[in-house]
Amino acid sequence: MANKLAYGAHENFTNRELSWLDFNYRVLDEARDKSVPLLERVNFLGITQSNLDEFFSVRVASITKLVSFNYHKPDASGLTAKQQLSKINQKAHQMLTKQYTTYNRSLLPALNQVEIHLKEINELSNEQYAFVREYFHDELFPVLTPMADDSSRPFPFISNDSLNLGIRLTKKDESQKHNYYSVLAIPTSLGRLIKLPEADNDFILIENVIKEFIGQFFIGYLPQTIVTFRVIRDLDLDVAEEDTSDFIKKVQQQLRQREHGRVMRLEVESSIDSRTKKRLLKKLDVAEQSLYEINGPLDLGFLKKWSGMISGHDDLRYPSFKGYGSENLSQGYNIFKAIAKKDQFMHYPYDSFDPVIEFIRQAAFDPQVLAIKMTLYRVSGSSPIIKYLGNAARNGKQVTVLVELKARFDEKNNVHWAQQLEKMGCHVIYGLLGLKTHSKLTMVIRKEESGIRRYMHLGTGNYNDATAHFYTDMGLFTSRNDIGEDVANIFNMLSGYSEPPYFHQLHISPDGIRKFITAKLNAAIDLAGKGQEIQIFMKMNSLSDKKIISKLYEASHAGVKIDLLVRGICCLKPGRPKISENITAHSIVGRFLEHSRIYAFTTQGQTEIYLSSADMMTRNLDRRVEQLFPILDPEIKQEVINIYQHMWNDNIKTRELKANGHYEKIDRRGKESLDSQEYFMTQANKKTKVQAKARKELQDQSRFQPFSAPRPTLDSSTESESGK
Template sequence: MSSKVDFKNPNYYTNRELSWLDFNYRVLDEARDKANPLLERVKFLGITQSNLDEFFMVRVASLAKLTEVKYEGTDASGLTPAEQLKAVNDKSHDMLVKQYSTLNRSLLPALNQIGVHLLSVDELSDRQFQFIKGYFHDELYPVLTPMADDSSRPFPFISNDSLNLSLRITKNDDEDEKTLYATLQVPSIFPRVIRLPGAPNEFILIEEIIKRFVNQLFINYDIKEVSTFRVIRDMDLDVAEEDTSDLLKKVQQQLKLREHGQVIRLEVDSDISKKLRKRLVKELQTEEDSVYEVNGPIDLTFLNKLASAVVGHDDLLYPPFKAYQPEELDSDHNIFEAIKQHDWLMQHPYDKFDSVVEFIRQASIDKEVLAIKMTLYRVSGDSPIIKYLGRAAQNGKQVTVLVEVKARFDEENNVHWARQLEKMGCHVIYGLVGLKTHSKLSLVVRREENGIRRYIHMGTGNYNDVTAHFYTDLGLLTCNNDIGIDVTNIFNMLSGYSRPPYFHQLHISPRGIRDFIMDRLDEAIKYVKADRPVHIQMKMNSLSDQDMIAKLYEASTAGVAIDLIVRGICCLKTGIPGVSENITVHSIVGRFLEHSRIYLFNFDGEQQVYLSSADLMTRNLNRRVEQLFPVLQPDLAKRVVDIYEIMWTDNVKTRTLDKDGDYKRVDRRGRAPLDSQEYFADQATKLADAQQNSQRPKSGAQFQPMMSPQNQPDPFTDDDGSDEA
């Protein structure tokens, strides 16, 4: 039957950008879900905004550029860039309405009920009014810079993602009342949310203070109108690469240039006058579809700060849990001895990321370690791993680090760390021409009694000690010899001209991961045709590659049972008669950002277990260096399968993709609730408590108290609009 079906029929595909917006709607659902703690709901609404901002800066900007040059090519779903841009703006306008109805009708009233108030100037007590007056004069006034906009002074440049006030004014003594215009940027060096005196949880937004006293910046003028606005610009980095020798300079140049990218989205107060709105649209050269009228405070990312500023309501946050770390992988034990005994699987954040940091720390000071090689895609602003790599180099070890300076929105941070690593004596490479290096690999070469041994860490996520607290990822520590040879070959390929003829255990993009998964699906089709049972299970952030989806359709048509957990973008449609009836798609959106990539193939009881840094997106399969690696140790392979099964049976945070393209919550009637993330957090806490109790000293003995768990930053989606993580 498969030969008669056109698996690339545009009707079989959902547009990538619209699918991403569906994902952001699922995040918005979490803000609306009364089963979630109130302050977490507030944070989720803030996250929908930061997600949208990044989506517009990159994905929508790309559509705008293609539309501008009248590109008529179509995507897998058959839409031209102009049609996509229109559909995206239409859906985003609907989302804006839902975001602000959630804020105004649900979250702010609920916050008021618990004594948390976001006040306007009119609602302030005398004491609070005197406070904001003093704050304006002492703090804000010296910093504010009003920018006149007239024939001698052109409309000022409005920087990306800045909050601004647009003013319409007249001169006091001007009988004609000629309208004049000015712009005032709200300075970002001050907090947006200002705590007021008199009550522990009363706040005001900084722009409200400025609006109230803005007339003091325009002496002898009457203020006719003040309106808030914000622009989102094209922030995509366009680096043409001939070679990587001057890549750092090119990235730095582009970082400066992109600040002046085209305006992709203009947000204005909903009560703005037609006159002022028309002027902003004209001066900022904005398309009408790209103007968003906002019924509330512009830029909801302030909600994360508001939720964090609330005091005395820890009960309205997710309860803390204890992450587990096997004692063999802590700083009191030799981690290389532990890895020599057997492989170790870690599921973050339930298993501490400290073990990965410890792996690099011990390598940096171990006398037997000769070399450390590592890929860095995203690291934190104050990365301990960078510090230990520098220490290793200073201790005379050969340290080679691939820093991906094209990691979107982390370019500046990564350029900084590349320079620092070079200063500390590390050998830094910047990746391959035309390819981003997205693989997550560490290699430690150690001299031992029996010769050289390689120790490896491979992961599905970044070497970022901050995001490891709220991204779910899987990592493997091993000293398997075949894997060690493969990883050595990858680093030789990245740093030199080596092209290994084959890999023993790993599969590498570009091409290698695509070919491997295609082969597995072909194998599955053969099994089904021979009446042998086969089951494919995959988990990823995004599924958008047309060839891969066509192959999944082909396998489904043949009768292969396929289960997919896809957190974000999914261009595949379920329930197409004769095409995708054997494919089920789940999406989990919850407390933690689902970021692990799992690929399971069960051929008549023979279970193959793989983890990967790659999603099934064209860029991950064609234009990135990625790795897919097996979990060979039977007990760990079983653990990965169990992890997948628990996520698959989640009936609290799971949505199922139906044949109409809608994501529906699971019908839980008659079933015990299972929140997979909560389940894993509970299991980790039990393991951590059991380990602590088993180590508890006898009465009277001295012992060090455990450090309190680190505060968890707000979950922030890795871009699925620009999904880089």
């Protein structure tokens, strides 16, 4: 029997940050996959850049702080902060090479073949060159401001994620040449890409136009070096929460200060000369390992916009898709009657997100509705849900909304919506001291003939109508009394001083979800020890909590079969002798971002299914308000099991995590190909067609038909007369 302490040994864990970089490599693989439509490959490459930028501005920033504090305690994998920083930069440099190899050698040539061009200055026709020259004089020259960098004028502030030109100059009339330096910020207001005349899909980058005519800013000087550079800064928001009376003001203040965070990554064109490089490193206080020299345009994030600007070429994109919308949850039907009759389950984006919006809309205008309570973590920039919550308040409903101001990179948007909701008459709360509220809950209280009834929506993802089109999530409508009591207790806990002694069906973080998952794993270990066949399957975004992973190892060693679908970070190592031989881990990266969380336990042929807003990460289990809830309806339970099985059997977009830490595609030899996301879209389209057909048949049956008298039977005399 292995020593339990061995489960937590360093060699059994992968570093969290390196595992995240592995995930971004899987996204990069989609950009390199020729079976993916070309413009979607372009988009995937842009996603790898925005992912990497956020990673450096948050995770690398956090580790850099630990290094500066001389924090030497190793992580679960045994790496100190300093070692992590070194390995991260090493792996990120390798990723950079692969990104730009993909861009230069794969995507650009493929785009050129279909007459989509991103041109250099020397590739422009005479007409196009005249166009960009005029564009520079009319649009760019008036707004550009070169900033000298010398003893009397200090190096200018470089804002996060902005493109800048670093210019080294010499004076024309000086016999002994001296170097002069200047910085020019490239404006974001005009866009990165300029569409060229003559062809439908010819473009040029704005920085290349500025470079061509930059001499007009430096009369009497000769530009010797002109290089594009940008910085990624520490954007981690750090708000002290001892006094939350003016919390919204503190968040706004931090948002203003965040732009001035320390530089985590400096990107420069590979054509940079040594003098300019040394100067930038010194002025921006950047370590050599954080310098990234790039063979191509900086910030490939522009590819996401470019793919959307290209006209035509629908054949180079994913086919359009619209999720199935159940008729009994749509406008024109009483959504509360449908929920009261039976729990309603949705799998986004294969099922439409519209019923969630309709749920709030009907609640806002239904005279029987007394109150609405809701948690909001991330919402879209033009959220219809916000509008309907405002309508509800104006219609005299009691509306209470928890808006999480600390939702990373949505702080500004959430501050705006919090203020708007208050103006519309809603009660807005900002959560608990020191905790982020990440749960996805809505409760509508309705007065009916039988008394007060609660209607709930519980979800695995945000109430964001925009991301619901490309994030896979799950949602449940229910009016079950025990779940209603639990949800009511959660809202009382969030808005007041209530501390419920127990919950009937839900499990809540902090603490509650960890205790529940640990208890289920302990029960599985005990049953496996008695010779019972136990299976556990879980789906989540990330698995990094050391205690949970150690308990999974213990269950595996006891003989429990464990299947894991982990889209992103996975610090667990499957297939290790005596530790994780019974654990298999898959990751699906495809058209949609896998975001749902499923936790399931099968004993003696019976499966318990739970959905959750929480991943198995320490922050979700210990420092956030999260919910985990059961699926109690037998039909829905089987549907979730079927969904998981199709994802597990996916052999096109799945990579399996091996014991050596590498992800490998599934061997499809002798197997029928299955792309689970394509399968779910096909099934949704079939349901939509069946529903449309049934609706049409019903309309045909009920269509008004004018009465016509039966034709009289002709006798022989009539026949003879008519024959005359």
